[in-house]
Structures are given as structure tokens and as C-alpha cells.
Amino acid sequence: MSMNWIRKTLFTLHVIVGIGGLAGGYGCLSDIYNPLGAPLSLLENSPFTSYFFPGLFLLFIIGLGNIVCSILVLRYPIVGMMGSLALGIALSAWIVIQCIILQDIVALHIIFLVVGLVQTGLSLWQLIQSGDLAYLLRELIN
Numbered sequence: 001m002s003m004n005w006i007r008k009t010l011f012t013l014h015v016i017v018g019i020g021g022l023a024g025g026y027g028c029l030s031d032i033y034n035p036l037g038a039p040l041s042l043l044e045n046s047p048f049t050s051y052f053f054p055g056l057f058l059l060f061i062i063g064l065g066n067i068v069c070s071i072l073v074l075r076y077p078i079v080g081m082m083g084s085l086a087l088g089i090a091l092s093a094w095i096v097i098q099c100i101i102l103q104d105i106v107a108l109h110i111i112f113l114v115v116g117l118v119q120t121g122l123s124l125w126q127l128i129q130s131g132d133l134a135y136l137l138r139e140l141i142n
Helices: 005-030 052-075 077-102 107-130 132-141
Strands: none
Touching: 005 052, 005 077, 005 107, 052 077, 077 107, 077 132, 107 132
């Protein structure tokens, strides 16, 4: 079976987001008080006193999670689509929460929100079209 355009697109998005998450997470963890020039004052409206926990989330969930999911999308499509759905929702939520905390919206926020919504939409569409979502929901109910 040839890989469809949705899987190819999701693979590419997961790799790009994953690399960005790994880099951002590493940056936050390498200097938890001033990562990549971001002052600690940006966290004033947050529950965080440093960039340690945001860095962990970026490194492991956004970074490593998307890298692993890129492989799953290729090798295990159903699991990959469920992972894409979860990570798309996580990325979208991360960006919205970040904008609320920072009380600001910049171009990268918009770009990554769109990417998260595309991940969510494409994976959901693929799960619906393949019938896998209906199957999974029936299994959950029974």
C-alpha cells in the first residue's frame, strides 16, 4: 500500500515540529533563567519561576513526541494517526496557553497554532475516512 499524502504531510510536520521542540527544550534547559535571550519576566503571569518545566514539556512532548510520532505515522498508521491527533491538540493548546501567559501573539505563535490545527485535522480526517475512529470508539464502548 502506498503512503498517502496525509501521512507524508504529517510525517514532515512532525519532523519539523519535533526538531523545533528539541531545540527549544534544550535551550530552556541549558539556561532555565534566560534561555535563548528570553527574560524571566515573560513568566510573570505563569505558575513557573523558571523555564525548567516549559523546557521539559518542549523537549519531551513537543520535541521527542513529534519525532517518535513521525516514525509511527510511517510504520504503524493507526497508532501514528492517534499520536498525531494527540500531539496536534497538545501543540495547539501549548500555543494558546503560551499566548495567554505572555499576553502577546507573534508570528511564530500563529504559524505553530496553524501547524497544530493541521496535524489535528489531518489525523482526524484520516481516522474517520479509514473507519479506524469508528472502530476504536466501538471498542472503547464495549
